[in-house]
Amino acid sequence: MGASAIGIGFVLQPELEYLDLLAPVFGALVDYFEIAPETTWWATEGGALLANGFSSEFYEIGQRWAPAGARSKPFVAHGVGLSLGSADPGDRARQLRWLRRLEEDQGRFEFRWLSDHLAVTTAAGEALALPLPLLPTAAAAALVRGRLRELQARVVPDVAFENAAHYFYYGDPLAEAGLIAQILALPRSHVVLDLYNVWMMGQNMGFDPREFLRRLDLSRVIEIHVAGGSYSDFGWLPEGRRLRLDSHDEAVPEPVWALLAEVLPRCVNLRGVTLERMEGTVQGADVGPIAGELRRLRRAVEALG
Numbered sequence: 134m135g136a137s138a139i140g141i142g143f144v145l146q147p148e149l150e151y152l153d154l155l156a157p158v159f160g161a162l163v164d165y166f167e168i169a170p171e172t173t174w175w176a177t178e179g180g181a182l183l184a185n186g187f188s189s190e191f192y193e194i195g196q197r198w199a200p201a202g203a204r205s206k207p208f209v210a211h212g213v214g215l216s217l218g219s220a221d222p223g224d225r226a227r228q229l230r231w232l233r234r235l236e237e238d239q240g241r242f243e244f245r246w247l248s249d250h251l252a253v254t255t256a257a258g259e260a261l262a263l264p265l266p267l268l269p270t271a272a273a274a275a276l277v278r279g280r281l282r283e284l285q286a287r288v289v290p291d292v293a294f295e296n297a298a299h300y301f302y303y304g305d306p307l308a309e310a311g312l313i314a315q316i317l318a319l320p321r322s323h324v325v326l327d328l329y330n331v332w333m334m335g336q337n338m339g340f341d342p343r344e345f346l347r348r349l350d351l352s353r354v355i356e357i358h359v360a361g362g363s364y365s366d367f368g369w370l371p372e373g374r375r376l377r378l379d380s381h382d383e384a385v386p387e388p389v390w391a392l393l394a395e396v397l398p399r400c401v402n403l404r405g406v407t408l409e410r411m412e413g414t415v416q417g418a419d420v421g422p423i424a425g426e427l428r429r430l431r432r433a434v435e436a437l438g
């Protein structure tokens with residue numbers, strides 16, 4: 134992954150079976166690894182965050198698959214639970230513990246950039262199973278910019294946030310594009326554009342994903358995510374309606390590949406395209422198709438010339 138080339142990334146999950154099964158794709162098919170930093174931590178009773186066994190496991194995988202002349206294959210961080218949108222002053226101590234831990238992780242993994250989700254993922258001291266959407270207001274944007282500024286000061290200069298995957302939204306879901314634009318007033322802040330999230334929300338909420346993409350400044354996209362997801366059970370919603378889920382447990386759907394082909398030429402500052410997959414969803418028979426998806430991603434990037 135050179136300074137200007139677009140790399141192909143794959144996510145490391147904290148599951149030994151997943152890491153063993155997928156080891157054949159970690160060499161030539163992958164240029165960098167995405168990790169969720171919190172999967173490499175454990176919390177003491179006092180709340181201090183310490184490195185767990187997966188911290189060394191991921192680090193060793195980086196070294197094992199290092200390209201010639203490099204110490205490690207590069208890492209990018211994609212956090213899940215920092216909670217970029219939390220306004221609660223009671224959450225401050227937790228946020229500071231996370232920042233301290235991320236600083237230490239940066240010393241080990243040397244993340245090229247760090248992202249988290251555009252959402253509230255901790256409320257009233259509890260980690261939420263489903264992230265809450267942010268209101269598309271100037272106040273929410275200022276709050277997120279403040280969090281990102283702290284990450285820049287403490288961890289890594291290039292920071293990013295991922296467009297959300299929500300099952301409900303306050304008002305017009307397309308208004309998130311306006312919130313994103315306001316956050317991007319912060320220099321060296323970037324978007325992780327998750328195309329599956331855009332498509333999934335469009336399917337569930339009845340909007341055209343292309344309309345959302347038209348409203349984004351794609352020149353600020355540092356990384357694209359692609360993934361697949363299954364449907365919710367019929368029994369979930371009273372009327373029997375099914376939702377597309379953010380479950381990363383299936384092949385990337387064809388409409389997401391189509392969106393990728395359309396946006397790639399417009400993402401002029403893109404540095405990586407990452408295939409995401411969830412732990413517990415990979416068996417031996419899935420390795421070949423995942424390798425095929427990684428090859429297809431490379432072809433899509435190489436077609437840019």
Ligand SMILES: [Fe+2]
Pocket residue numbers: 295327358409
């Ligand atoms: Fe993602």
